[in-house]
Amino acid sequence: MSRIISICDLLDECYGVKKWDGGLPLLDELIYTILSQNTSASNCNRAYKSLTDSFDMWDAVADATVEEIAARIKVGGLANIKAPRIKNILQQIRSRQGKLDLQWLADLPDEEGMKYLLGFDGVGKKTAACVLMFALGRPVLAVDTHVHRVSMRLGLIGNISADAAHEQLGGIVSADRVYSFHLNMVAHGRQICHARGPKCSECVLRDLCPYWAANKTTKEAGCGETY
Numbered sequence: 068m069s070r071i072i073s074i075c076d077l078l079d080e081c082y083g084v085k086k087w088d089g090g091l092p093l094l095d096e097l098i099y100t101i102l103s104q105n106t107s108a109s110n111c112n113r114a115y116k117s118l119t120d121s122f123d124m125w126d127a128v129a130d131a132t133v134e135e136i137a138a139r140i141k142v143g144g145l146a147n148i149k150a151p152r153i154k155n156i157l158q159q160i161r162s163r164q165g166k167l168d169l170q171w172l173a174d175l176p177d178e179e180g181m182k183y184l185l186g187f188d189g190v191g192k193k194t195a196a197c198v199l200m201f202a203l204g205r206p207v208l209a210v211d212t213h214v215h216r217v218s219m220r221l222g223l224i225g226n227i228s229a230d231a232a233h234e235q236l237g238g239i240v241s242a243d244r245v246y247s248f249h250l251n252m253v254a255h256g257r258q259i260c261h262a263r264g265p266k267c268s269e270c271v272l273r274d275l276c277p278y279w280a281a282n283k284t285t286k287e288a289g290c291g292e293t294y
């Protein structure tokens with residue numbers, strides 16, 4: 068347990084402590100997170116702005132054709148997959164709840180909120196966790212590609228899928244550190260622990276990293292594996 072605390076401390080020192088200070092409404096966050104799937108943050112932001120500038124209410128998106136939605140979000144990529152996904156989710160929420168609103172999820176425990184969100188096609192654990200973490204500040208650790216890769220190299224998890232890592236990592240990072248851990252691991256994966264050629268010689272975590280310990284004698288800076 069002290070090792071994960073040390074990792075959290077070092078990440079906070081390096082990238083700054085992140086505190087949740089409010090997010091989008093739950094439904095907005097869900098649509099935003101779907102738009103963020105398999106694209107960059109800048110492309111996602113442009114797609115979300117284009118969508119919300121084009122339709123004044125989520126009801127209008129639910130009633131639009133898939134082609135109309137796809138045209139508004141194409142800047143974000145995968146529009147032909149995301150447009151029907153968004154329309155279906157909006158229609159399902161309106162059908163089940165009678166209106167397009169998810170704020171009532173704030174009254175549910177995290178597990179029940181996750182279960183509800185995972186019931187939609189196209190919503191996996193990462194997306195559901197992001198919605199609860201960013202919209203409500205809940206300590207539900209989202210495991211994206213960076214959190215997954217860096218956690219495997221650090222030996223925090225075994226060689227398991229990102230989906231399976233949600234439970235394992237969620238069990239070792241204390242609730243009060245989940246938000247900062249997630250954001251700082253993403254920053255670390257983008258800036259230092261790259262998929263190819265991690266910059267181990269510049270890494271604040273290297274004294275705690277079995278990947279570095281196993282590779283430093285063969286290659287001092289950058290080891291080249293792709294997980």
Ligand code: SF4
Pocket residue numbers: 217220221259260261265266267268270271272273276278279
């Ligand atoms: S020492 Fe290398 S492999 Fe380990 S976390 Fe740092 S950059 Fe990643």
